[in-house]
Amino acid sequence: MTEDDEVTAGSGASREERRRDPSRVLALTDGVFAIIITLLVLDIHVPELMAHETLGTAISDVRPSFISFVIAFIVAAMQWVGHRDLFTLIRYIDRGIIWLNLLTLFAVCLLPFGSALLSRYYEDPLALRVFGLILMGTAVARTAIWAYATRRPSLIHEPLDRASIRSGLALSVFPVAVYIIAFVIAGVSPRASLAVYASGPVLYFIAITLLHLVAPRGSAERQFT
Amino acid sequence: MTEDDEVTAGSGASREERRRDPSRVLALTDGVFAIIITLLVLDIHVPELMAHETLGTAISDVRPSFISFVIAFIVAAMQWVGHRDLFTLIRYIDRGIIWLNLLTLFAVCLLPFGSALLSRYYEDPLALRVFGLILMGTAVARTAIWAYATRRPSLIHEPLDRASIRSGLALSVFPVAVYIIAFVIAGVSPRASLAVYASGPVLYFIAITLLHLVAPRGSAERQFT
Amino acid sequence: MTEDDEVTAGSGASREERRRDPSRVLALTDGVFAIIITLLVLDIHVPELMAHETLGTAISDVRPSFISFVIAFIVAAMQWVGHRDLFTLIRYIDRGIIWLNLLTLFAVCLLPFGSALLSRYYEDPLALRVFGLILMGTAVARTAIWAYATRRPSLIHEPLDRASIRSGLALSVFPVAVYIIAFVIAGVSPRASLAVYASGPVLYFIAITLLHLVAPRGSAERQFT
Amino acid sequence: MTEDDEVTAGSGASREERRRDPSRVLALTDGVFAIIITLLVLDIHVPELMAHETLGTAISDVRPSFISFVIAFIVAAMQWVGHRDLFTLIRYIDRGIIWLNLLTLFAVCLLPFGSALLSRYYEDPLALRVFGLILMGTAVARTAIWAYATRRPSLIHEPLDRASIRSGLALSVFPVAVYIIAFVIAGVSPRASLAVYASGPVLYFIAITLLHLVAPRGSAERQFT
Numbered sequence: 001m002t003e004d005d006e007v008t009a010g011s012g013a014s015r016e017e018r019r020r021d022p023s024r025v026l027a028l029t030d031g032v033f034a035i036i037i038t039l040l041v042l043d044i045h046v047p048e049l050m051a052h053e054t055l056g057t058a059i060s061d062v063r064p065s066f067i068s069f070v071i072a073f074i075v076a077a078m079q080w081v082g083h084r085d086l087f088t089l090i091r092y093i094d095r096g097i098i099w100l101n102l103l104t105l106f107a108v109c110l111l112p113f114g115s116a117l118l119s120r121y122y123e124d125p126l127a128l129r130v131f132g133l134i135l136m137g138t139a140v141a142r143t144a145i146w147a148y149a150t151r152r153p154s155l156i157h158e159p160l161d162r163a164s165i166r167s168g169l170a171l172s173v174f175p176v177a178v179y180i181i182a183f184v185i186a187g188v189s190p191r192a193s194l195a196v197y198a199s200g201p202v203l204y205f206i207a208i209t210l211l212h213l214v215a216p217r218g219s220a221e222r223q224f225t
Numbered sequence: 226m227t228e229d230d231e232v233t234a235g236s237g238a239s240r241e242e243r244r245r246d247p248s249r250v251l252a253l254t255d256g257v258f259a260i261i262i263t264l265l266v267l268d269i270h271v272p273e274l275m276a277h278e279t280l281g282t283a284i285s286d287v288r289p290s291f292i293s294f295v296i297a298f299i300v301a302a303m304q305w306v307g308h309r310d311l312f313t314l315i316r317y318i319d320r321g322i323i324w325l326n327l328l329t330l331f332a333v334c335l336l337p338f339g340s341a342l343l344s345r346y347y348e349d350p351l352a353l354r355v356f357g358l359i360l361m362g363t364a365v366a367r368t369a370i371w372a373y374a375t376r377r378p379s380l381i382h383e384p385l386d387r388a389s390i391r392s393g394l395a396l397s398v399f400p401v402a403v404y405i406i407a408f409v410i411a412g413v414s415p416r417a418s419l420a421v422y423a424s425g426p427v428l429y430f431i432a433i434t435l436l437h438l439v440a441p442r443g444s445a446e447r448q449f450t
Numbered sequence: 451m452t453e454d455d456e457v458t459a460g461s462g463a464s465r466e467e468r469r470r471d472p473s474r475v476l477a478l479t480d481g482v483f484a485i486i487i488t489l490l491v492l493d494i495h496v497p498e499l500m501a502h503e504t505l506g507t508a509i510s511d512v513r514p515s516f517i518s519f520v521i522a523f524i525v526a527a528m529q530w531v532g533h534r535d536l537f538t539l540i541r542y543i544d545r546g547i548i549w550l551n552l553l554t555l556f557a558v559c560l561l562p563f564g565s566a567l568l569s570r571y572y573e574d575p576l577a578l579r580v581f582g583l584i585l586m587g588t589a590v591a592r593t594a595i596w597a598y599a600t601r602r603p604s605l606i607h608e609p610l611d612r613a614s615i616r617s618g619l620a621l622s623v624f625p626v627a628v629y630i631i632a633f634v635i636a637g638v639s640p641r642a643s644l645a646v647y648a649s650g651p652v653l654y655f656i657a658i659t660l661l662h663l664v665a666p667r668g669s670a671e672r673q674f675t
Numbered sequence: 676m677t678e679d680d681e682v683t684a685g686s687g688a689s690r691e692e693r694r695r696d697p698s699r700v701l702a703l704t705d706g707v708f709a710i711i712i713t714l715l716v717l718d719i720h721v722p723e724l725m726a727h728e729t730l731g732t733a734i735s736d737v738r739p740s741f742i743s744f745v746i747a748f749i750v751a752a753m754q755w756v757g758h759r760d761l762f763t764l765i766r767y768i769d770r771g772i773i774w775l776n777l778l779t780l781f782a783v784c785l786l787p788f789g790s791a792l793l794s795r796y797y798e799d800p801l802a803l804r805v806f807g808l809i810l811m812g813t814a815v816a817r818t819a820i821w822a823y824a825t826r827r828p829s830l831i832h833e834p835l836d837r838a839s840i841r842s843g844l845a846l847s848v849f850p851v852a853v854y855i856i857a858f859v860i861a862g863v864s865p866r867a868s869l870a871v872y873a874s875g876p877v878l879y880f881i882a883i884t885l886l887h888l889v890a891p892r893g894s895a896e897r898q899f900t
C-alpha cells in the first residue's frame with residue numbers, strides 16, 4: 001500500500017473518492033468489449049455471385065471470416081466475464097489499476113486480428129504463436145490486476161483471506177500456462193497447439209465449476225462466473 | 226433455484242449483490258446494439274459517377290445497401306426494445322443469464338450480415354434461411370432467458386403469476402414459430418417466405434397491443450413495449 | 451394521456467417505474483451518437499504516394515473526406531446537444547417516446563452518408579436534397595418527441611406553461627422550415643441551398659442565445675444548450 | 676461567472692441540476708474514446724500469401740498498421756486518463772464546457788488518421804506537422820476546459836487555491852509547448868521532431884510523478900493519474 005492510497009481528511013477525502021471511482025474505467029472497458037465483439041462481423045462480406053455459381057458455393061467462401069468471428073466472440077466474451085468478476089472485488093482504483101486495465105484493453109483490441117489470422121492460417125506455427133501472444137497478454141494483465149488489487153486492502157471491498165487470493169491467482173495464472181504450452185508446441189505440431197487453444201474455454205468452465213463446488217460459501221472464488 | 230442463488234450472510238451478502246448486479250451486462254448489451262444499429266450505414270457508399278451518368282442513376286445502386294440497413298435497423302430496434310422489456314423484470318443475474326445474454330448478442334451481431342444477404346438475394350431460399358436462422362437465434366435466446374429467469378424467484382423483482390409467465394413465454398415463442406414457417410416455405414415460395422418475415426414486426430405490434438388491452442392492470446404483460 | 455401512463459398501485463407501481471425509466475434509452479442514444487461522430491474518420495484514408503508526388507499534393511485528395519467528417523461531426527454534435535436538452539425535461543418514457551427516439555436514431559444514422567454525399571456533390575441538387583431529407587428527419591422526430599412529451603404531464607419532471615411549450619415547439623419546428631427552404635431552392639440554385647444549410651448552425655446558436663436572454667429565469671427555454 | 680450559472684429557486688433548481696449534470700457528456704466521451712482506441716485495429720489486415728511467400732515475410736507488411744495502432748492507442752489512452760482526471764474536479768457543466776468537450780472529441784477523432792499518417796511517412800515534415808496539430812488540438816481543448824472550469828466556482832466540487840489552478844494550467848499548457856517545438860523542428864530535422872513526440876508520454880509521466888511527490892496532500896495536483 002503506497003502513501004497515495006490513504007484517504008486524506010476533509011474535503012480532500014471526497015476528492016479522493018471521485019478520483020478512485022471505477023465507473024468510467026468500466027464504461028470505457030464495456031465500450032471496447034462491445035466493439036471487439038461486433039467488429040469481426042464487418043469481415044463477413046456478402047458474396048458476389050459469379051456466372052454459373054450458386055449462392056451455396058459462394059457463401060462457403062465466408063467460412064474463414066465466420067470462424068474468426070466465432071473465435072473472437074468466444075474469447076472476448078470470456079475475457080469480459082472474467083473482467084466483470086474481477087471488478088466485483090475492486091472498490092477503488094488508482095493509477096496502477098487504470099494503466100493495467102488499459103494494458104488489458106490493448107491486448108483485447110488485438111483479438112480480432114489474432115483470430116482472423118488464426119482462422120486463415122491455422123496450420124502455420126507463426127499464426128498460432130501470434131494468437132497465443134495476444135491471449136497471454138490478456139491473461140498476464142488480468143493476473144497483474146488481481147495481484148495488484150488483492151495486496152492493497154484499501155482498493156477492495158472486503159479483505160480476502162490468503163487461500164482466496166492464492167486460488168484467484170492460480171485461476172489467472174492457469175490460462176497463461178496453457179497458452180505458453182500451446183505457443184511452444186506450435187512449432188512441433190500445429191494441430192496439437194490448436195487443440196490446446198480450443199480446450200482453453202472448456203478447461204476454464206471446468207475449473208470454475210470445480211471452484212464453485214469446492215470453495216466455502218461466501219468466499220471470493222465462489223464469485224467467478 | 227440452485228444453491229448459488231441464495232444470498233449468503235454477512236459481508237458475503239454484499240459480495241453476492243455485486244456479483245449479481247446486471248448493470249454491466251446492460252452496458253455491454255446497449256453498446257452492442259448501438260453498433261449493430263449503425264454498422265450497416267458503412268455499407269452505403271457514396272457512388273462514383275461514370276462519364277455520362279447522373280447522380281440519380283448512380284445513387285439507385287445503393288438501394289440494396291439502404292434496404293439492408295433499414296431491415297437490420299428495424300429488427301435490431303425490436304430486439305433491443307424486447308431486451309429492455311425483459312430486463313425490467315430481472316433484478317439479479319447469475320452465470321446462466323450472463324451466458325444466455327451473450328448468446329443473444331451473438332445472434333444480434335450476425336443481423337447485419339443476414340440483412341445484407343437478404344437485401345441482395347431476396348429470391349434465393351438459402352439467403353432467406355440464413356436470415357431466418359439468425360432471427361430464430363435471437364428469439365430462442367430470449368425465450369431461454371424468460372424461462373430461466375421466471376423460474377428463479379430470487380432473480381426477478383416481483384414473483385409473476387402463472388398466467389403472466391405463460392403469456393410472456395408465448396410472446397417469446399411466437400416469433401420462433403413464425404420464423405420456422407418462413408424458413409420451411411423458403412424452398413417452395415421465396416416470396417411467401419419474404420412476406421412472412423415482413424409481417425413479423427406488424428404481427429408483433431398487434432400482439433403487444435392486444436396484450437396491453439387484455440391483460441389486467443399491473444401485470445407483467447402490460448410492460449411490454 | 452392514455453390509460454397506460456397512470457401509475458398502478460402496489461408492487462405494480464415499481465414495475466411501472468422500471469418500465470418507464472429512460473436510462474437505457476439514453477445509453478443506446480449516446481452509443482449511437484458516439485459511433486456516428488467517429489464513423490466518418492474511417493473514410494479519411496492515408497494517401498498512397500505515386501512516383502514524383504509529394505505528400506502535400508497527395509494529402510489534398512482527402513479534402514472531401516475531411517469536409518464530410520467536419521459536416522457530420524457538427525450536425526451530429528448539435529443533434530446530440532439538442533437531444534440532451536430535450537431529455538432533461540423528460541422523467542419517464544413510454545412506448546411512444548421509445549419508438550420516436552428510435553426514429554431519431556434512424557435519421558441520425560444516415561448523417562454520415564448524407565454528409566459524404568454532400569461533400570462530393572455539393573453542386574448537385576439531388577445530393578443537397580438527400581442531405582436535407584436526413585436533417586428534416588432528425589428535426590421532425592425531435593419535434594414529435596417534444597409535442598408528445600409536453601402533452602403528457604406524467605412523463606415530464608415539472609409541468610410546463612403554455613408559453614414554454616410553444617417556444618420549445620417553435621425551436622424544434624424552425625430547423626424543419628429552414629431545411630424545407632434549402633430543399634426547395636436546391637433545384638434553382640445549389641449554392642443558395644448550400645448557404646442555407648451552412649447558416650443552420652449559426653441561426654440555431656443565435657436563436658438559443660436570444661432565448662437565454664429573453665426567457666424568464668427558471669423557464670424551460672433557458673435550459674437549451 | 677455568468678448569470679446562468681446561478682441556481683434558481685424552487686422547481687427550477689432541480690431543472691437546473693439536470694441541465695448541468697455531466698453524466699451524458701461522460702457517456703458520449705467514453706464511447707468516443709472506446710471507438711478511437713479500437714478503430715485502428717481495423718487497419719491491421721490479415722496478409723494474403725503470394726506464391727513462395729512465407730507468413731513471416733507477409734506479416735511484416737502489417738508493421739506500419741500495427742505501429743499506428745500502438746501510437747493511437749497510447750495517445751488516446753493518455754487523453755482519456757487526462758479527461759477523467761479533469762472531470763473529477765467538475766461537478767456541473769454548462770454550455771461552454773459541453774462545446775469545449777465536443778472540441779476535444781473532434782481532435783480525438785482525428786487521432787487515428789494522424790497516427791496512420793505518421794506511421795507511414797514518419798520522415799516527412801508534413802505528416803509530423805499534421806500529427807502535431809491534432810495533438811495540439813487535444814491539448815488546447817483540455818487547457819481551455821481547465822481554465823474555464825477553475826474560474827467558475829459554481830461548476831467545480833471544491834474551490835481550488837491559486838497554486839493548484841496554476842500548476843494544473845501548467846500541466847495542460849506544457850504538452851502544447853512540446854508539440855509546438857516538435858511542429859517547428861519538423862522542417863529542419865524530422866527525426867528530432869519524431870523524438871520529441873515520442874518523449875511526450877515519458878515527460879508527462881515524469882511530470883505527474885513529480886507533482887505527486889511535491890504537491891501537498893489532498894491538493895488537486897495529487898489527483899492526476
